Amino acid sequence: MSDSAVIDSPASRGAGSSPAPRGSRQRQGSTRxxxxxxxxxxxxxxxxxxxxxxxxxxxxxxxxxxxxxxxRAVNPNFVGADNYTRLFASGDFWQSVWLTxxxxxxxxxxxxxxxxxxxxxxxxxxxxxxxxxxxxxxVTAWVMPEIVAAFALYAFFSTDGTLNALLGAGFGWxxxxxxxxxxxxxxxAVILANIWRGTAFSMMVYNAALAEVPPEIxxxxxxxxxxGLQRFFRITLPMVRRAIATNMxxxxxxxxxxxxxxxxxxxxxxxxQSSTLPVLAFQQAFKFAQVGYGTxxxxxxxxxxxxxxxxxxxxxxxxxx
Amino acid sequence: xxxxxxAPVPAPQPPAPAVVGSGTASLRLASPRxxxxxxxxxxxxxVVGLVFLFPLAWVVLSSIAPAATVxxxxxxxxxxxxxxxxxxxxLTLRPxxxxxxxxxxxxxxxxxxxxxAAYPLSRYAMRFNRSFLYVILxxxxxxxxxxxxxxxxxxxxxxxxxxxxxxxxxxxxTSLPMAIWxxxxxxxxxxxxxxxxxxxxxxxxxxxxxxxxxxxxxxxxAVVFIFVFTQAWGNFFVPFVxxxxxxxxxxxxxxxxxxxTNGAVAxxxxxxxxxxxxxxxxxxxxxxxxxxxxxxxxxxxxxx
Numbered sequence: 001m002s003d004s005a006v007i008d009s010p011a012s013r014g015a016g017s018s019p020a021p022r023g024s025r026q027r028q029g030s031t032r033x034x035x036x037x038x039x040x041x042x043x044x045x046x047x048x049x050x051x052x053x054x055x056x057x058x059x060x061x062x063x064x065x066x067x068x069x070x071x072r073a074v075n076p077n078f079v080g081a082d083n084y085t086r087l088f089a090s091g092d093f094w095q096s097v098w099l100t101x102x103x104x105x106x107x108x109x110x111x112x113x114x115x116x117x118x119x120x121x122x123x124x125x126x127x128x129x130x131x132x133x134x135x136x137x138x139v140t141a142w143v144m145p146e147i148v149a150a151f152a153l154y155a156f157f158s159t160d161g162t163l164n165a166l167l168g169a170g171f172g173w174x175x176x177x178x179x180x181x182x183x184x185x186x187x188x189a190v191i192l193a194n195i196w197r198g199t200a201f202s203m204m205v206y207n208a209a210l211a212e213v214p215p216e217i218x219x220x221x222x223x224x225x226x227x228g229l230q231r232f233f234r235i236t237l238p239m240v241r242r243a244i245a246t247n248m249x250x251x252x253x254x255x256x257x258x259x260x261x262x263x264x265x266x267x268x269x270x271x272x273q274s275s276t277l278p279v280l281a282f283q284q285a286f287k288f289a290q291v292g293y294g295t296x297x298x299x300x301x302x303x304x305x306x307x308x309x310x311x312x313x314x315x316x317x318x319x320x321x
Numbered sequence: 322x323x324x325x326x327x328a329p330v331p332a333p334q335p336p337a338p339a340v341v342g343s344g345t346a347s348l349r350l351a352s353p354r355x356x357x358x359x360x361x362x363x364x365x366x367x368v369v370g371l372v373f374l375f376p377l378a379w380v381v382l383s384s385i386a387p388a389a390t391v392x393x394x395x396x397x398x399x400x401x402x403x404x405x406x407x408x409x410x411x412l413t414l415r416p417x418x419x420x421x422x423x424x425x426x427x428x429x430x431x432x433x434x435x436x437x438a439a440y441p442l443s444r445y446a447m448r449f450n451r452s453f454l455y456v457i458l459x460x461x462x463x464x465x466x467x468x469x470x471x472x473x474x475x476x477x478x479x480x481x482x483x484x485x486x487x488x489x490x491x492x493x494x495t496s497l498p499m500a501i502w503x504x505x506x507x508x509x510x511x512x513x514x515x516x517x518x519x520x521x522x523x524x525x526x527x528x529x530x531x532x533x534x535x536x537x538x539x540x541x542x543a544v545v546f547i548f549v550f551t552q553a554w555g556n557f558f559v560p561f562v563x564x565x566x567x568x569x570x571x572x573x574x575x576x577x578x579x580x581x582t583n584g585a586v587a588x589x590x591x592x593x594x595x596x597x598x599x600x601x602x603x604x605x606x607x608x609x610x611x612x613x614x615x616x617x618x619x620x621x622x623x624x625x
Binding site: 033036037039040042043044046047049050051053054055057058061066115118119122123125126127130131133134137138139140141143144145146147148149151152153154155156158160161162164165166196228249250253254256257258259260264277278281282285286291294295297298301302305306308309310312313316 | 358359362363365366367369370372373374375376377379380383390391392393434435437438440441442445447449453455458459460462463464465466467468469470471472473474475478490491493494495497498501526527551554555556557558562573576577580588591592595598599602603606
C-alpha cells in the first residue's frame with residue numbers, strides 16, 4: 001500500500017495540469033469530469049442492477065407476503081411490517097441469531113484468528129521443511145472448492161467417519177468413538193469445520209504481518225531478559241494490532257455469510273439446531289416457500305453485515321485517503 | 322529470531338552434562354532452551370498438519386479405493402474404477418464444461434470492466450473517487466449469501482432464472498468491488514511517465530490505457546482473472562439458487578445433487594468427482610503463486 005501511495009502522487013499532480021488528451025483543457029470542468037468517469041459506467045451499471053438491486057428489492061420484498069410459486073409469487077400483497085413482527089416473535093429466529101453469534105465468535109473471531117496466529121508463529125520459529133509442508137496443507141483446505149471441503153468434513157465428522165475411527169482406536173477403552181458429532185454436537189462440528197476451512201487466510205495475513213516486525217527490537221528485548229511470552233504480548237501483538245483488527249473484521253464478515261459448509265454437513269439440523277441466519281433464510285424461503293419471510297431474515301443479516309462493514313471501512317480509512 | 326538457532330547450540334559432545342550447562346549459560350541464555358522450543362514447535366506443527374491432512378487425505382484416498390467409506394484408510398488395491406465410472410458427459414463433463422463457461426466468462430468480463438473502472442480511479446484526482454472507493458470497499462465485504470433469497474425473487478421478476486448469462490452477470494457484480502480494488506492498486510503501480518510519453522505522441526487516454534498500461538500490468542490482470550475465476554468456480558450457493566435445470570448447472574451444483582442421491586452408497590465416486598472438480602483451481606493457485614511471487618518489476622520500463 002505504501003509504495004502505491006508514492007506512485008500515486010504524480011497522478012494527483014497530473015490531475016491539476018490535465019493529463020487528459022489535447023483539447024479537453026478548453027472544455028468546462030464538469031464535462032471533463034463526465035468524460036473521465038465514462039469508463040466507470042459499466043461497473044456502476046452492473047453493480048447497481050445486480051448488487052444494489054437485490055438489496056433494494058429485499059427491503060421491499062420483506063414487506064410483502066411473496067410465496068415461492070403460484071399466485072402469490074407473481075402478485076404478492078403488501079403486508080407492511082408483518083414479516084418483521086412475526087420474525088421478532090419467533091423462537092426460531094432468536095435461536096438462529098444466537099447460533100450465528102456463537103458460530104462467528106467461536107469459529108472466526110477466536111478459532112481462525114488464534115489458530116492462524118499460532119501457525120504463523122510456528123512457521124517462523126519451527127523447522128522450515130515441516131513448516132512449508134504444513135502451510136501447504138492448510139492453504140489447500142482453503143483453496144479447494146467450498147463444497148468439496150464440506151464433503152471432506154462431513155466424512156470426517158460422520159458417525160462412522162475418520163474422527164470416530166481415530167478416537168475409537170486411541171480411546172476406545174474410555175467409551176469414545178461412537179459420538180454422533182453431526183447430530184448431538186452439531187454446532188461444535190460446524191465450528192471446527194469452519195476453523196479448518198478458513199484458518200489459511202488468517203495464517204497468511206499474520207505471516208505477512210509478523211515479517212514486518214523488526215528483528216532488532218526482538219533481539220534487544222531478548223537481551224534485556226524478556227521471555228518468549230513477554231516478547232509476544234508486549235512487542236509482537238502491539239506491533240501487528242492493525243493486521244489483527246483488519247483480519248478480525250474480514251473473517252467475521254466471511255463467516256457471517258457461510259452457507260455451504262453448514263448446509264452440506266447438517267442441513268441446518270437437527271431441526272433448526274444449526275441454522276445460522278443465511279441457512280434459516282434459505283430454509284424459510286425454499287423449504288417452507290415463504291419468500292417474503294425469508295427475505296426479512298436476509299435483510300436482518302445484511303444489516304448486521306453492514307454494521308461490521310462500516311466499522312471495517314473506518315478501520316481502513318487511511319488506505320483510501 | 323534466527324540468532325538462537327545458528328548460535329553454538331549443536332556443540333555439546335560426550336562430556337558431562339554439567340559442562341554443557343555451564344558452557345551454554347556463559348554463551349547465550351536462550352540457546353539450549355531455543356532447541357527445546359524448536360522441537361516443541363515442530364511437534365505442534367506435526368499435530369496441526371495431521372489435523373488438516375486427514376480430511377484432505379479422505380478425498381484423495383477414497384477416490385482410488387474400491388469400496389470407500391466415510392472413514393479414511395489406505396486402499397490395499399488402488400483402482401481408477403471410480404474415475405472411469407463418473408467420467409460421463411451427463412454426470413461430470415457437462416457440469417465441468419458449464420463451470421468453465423460460467424467462471425471463464427465471469428472472470429473475463431470482470432477483468433475488462435474492472436480495468437476500465439480502475440483507470441480513472443487511479444489516474445485522476447476527483448472528489449468522486451473517494452466516495453466511490455468507500456462504497457466499493459463497503460460492497461466488497463457485505464455477506465452476499467444473505468441476499469440470495471431476494472436475488473432469487475428479483476431473477477424471477479426479470480425472467481433471468483435458469484439463464485447462464487444472468488448468473489454470470491450476478492457473479493460479475495459480486496466480484497467487481499474486490500476486483501476494482503485490486504486493479505486500482507495494480508494501475509497505481511504503473512509509472513505515469515510512460516503514459517505522459519504516449520500522450521505527447523498524441524494517444525488518447527483510452528489508447529494509452531490499452532497500449533501502455535494494460536501490457537505493463539498483465540501480471541496484475543492474470544492475478545485478478547485467476548482470483549475471480551477461482552471464486553466463481555468454487556461458488557455453490559449462487560448457481561444452486563439461480564440455475565435449476567441440470568443442463569445448465571455447474572459442477573458445484575451437480576456434485577451436490579450426486580451427493581444427495583448417491584452419496585451414501587458411492588463415496589468413492591463422490592471423491593473421484595471431487596478430485597476432478599478441485600484439481601483445476603488448485604493448479605491455478607500454484608500458477609498465481611508463480612506469477613505473483615516475482616515482484617512487479619515495472620520500474621525497468623521507465624529506463625531508456
